[in-house]
Amino acid sequence: MSENRGIPGVDPSVPPSGDGCVECLAGDGPGWWFHLRRCAACGRIGCCDSSPGQHASRHARQSGHPFLASYEPDEDWLWNVETEQFTSGPRLAPPTHHPTTQPVPGPEGHVPADWQGLLR
Template sequence: MANYQIPGIDPSAAPSGDGCAECLGGDGQGWWLHLRRCAACGHIGCCDSSPAQHATKHARAAGHPFLTSFEPGEDWFWNLETGEYYEGPPLPPPTSHPADQPTPGPRGQVPANWQDLLH
């Protein structure tokens, strides 16, 4: 196993939950298209196609340059500062939202016209 040491990625940072922390907390429309994980602190936020775009807002406000997917089967890292994909170290599980959580999600919160509301 490679020994990755990339500034801005903390391989010990556990995810903050199963869904976007802000959407679930009542900030925004309360639903998301896809989820992203902050590679520095584990914060789970919604992607830039989602109405509220919480993941990027968090990363920029916190000065955390890397996001990674929190979707099943995806393992990429994105550097907001450079606009480039990276390979990074394994992060603590879970590495995605629960398989039974729908996309978009969360269940029961997604409006019927959700496609019209994407960025």
């Protein structure tokens, strides 16, 4: 894993793992998300803490990869799960967000009609 700008645990060369939350798409949990987050160390895509599965933060804690980036269009930030603070960092490898045709919440066809009441 490379280090950049003095931020251990951020590898800007690693591409994202896909277009959606790895665990939700694999059937772990309810199978849908509100927003997506990207691990800045390994590229794994997970769902945000408002989503029922909260897979991104779980991955960060279990793997020791503390930095998560937004995987939403027009958002450019890093969140440190350990310190609970935003930080700036290097631009990550593209793509930097899920496809703009992908609905939010997503994935299409898996979001329950009462999704707003299910957010954390």
